[in-house]
Amino acid sequence: MQNQTMNANVATKRCPYCGETVNATCQKCSHCGEWLITRYGKSWVKTYLLCSFLGCFGAHNFYNGKTGIAIAQLILTLTVFGSVISIPWMIIDAIIILCGAYRDSQGLELSRKPTIGGTAVFCALGLLGGAGMHRFYTKHVAIGWLQVFTLGGFFIWTIIDLILILSGNFKDADGNLIKG
Ligand SMILES: [Zn+2]
Numbered sequence: 265m266q267n268q269t270m271n272a273n274v275a276t277k278r279c280p281y282c283g284e285t286v287n288a289t290c291q292k293c294s295h296c297g298e299w300l301i302t303r304y305g306k307s308w309v310k311t312y313l314l315c316s317f318l319g320c321f322g323a324h325n326f327y328n329g330k331t332g333i334a335i336a337q338l339i340l341t342l343t344v345f346g347s348v349i350s351i352p353w354m355i356i357d358a359i360i361i362l363c364g365a366y367r368d369s370q371g372l373e374l375s376r377k378p379t380i381g382g383t384a385v386f387c388a389l390g391l392l393g394g395a396g397m398h399r400f401y402t403k404h405v406a407i408g409w410l411q412v413f414t415l416g417g418f419f420i421w422t423i424i425d426l427i428l429i430l431s432g433n434f435k436d437a438d439g440n441l442i443k444g
Contacts (some may be wrong), residue, residue, distance in 0.1 A: 309376065320340075334411050395412055
């Protein structure tokens with residue numbers, strides 16, 4: 265009797281994979297072992313920076329557990345001659361990361377939590393010639409490329425974005441205001 269009362273008070277949900285009823289707070293189904301929440305991998309910012317600076321040595325792939333690919337990139341670069349492959353490979357990986365299409369060794373999307381400070385720093389890079397980073401960071405991928413190729417609307421667009429970010433009026437691609 266006591267047990268039934270307790271069960272009635274526990275919120276439940278149905279696992280979409282096996283159909284069993286599980287506790288609503290469960291992150292992983294206790295019956296079939298499937299994840300019931302969206303999981304994210306490692307940091308998008310760190311992955312991008314590792315790729316930008318050490319990508320030809322496979323640093324971003326080591327970081328994300330893609331060791332086989334990482335070793336291939338490392339060996340290519342260490343042979344010096346192989347750099348004709350590993351450097352373009354690094355650039356392609358950087359583009360994939362910017363587009364939000366990079367996945368780690370478990371197939372997880374990279375995690376990111378844009379703050380006003382971080383987004384502003386990325387935006388300010390536009391004043392040094394590297395426009396659009398804050399747009400990629402907040403998943404505005406198409407606008408990001410437009411800013412890359414227009415130098416951030418000849419800096420004007422970058423400055424407008426910077427004002428929006430610092431005044432707390434900048435939204436990510438999902439429509440959420442960037443805070444914190
Ligand atoms: Zn299940």
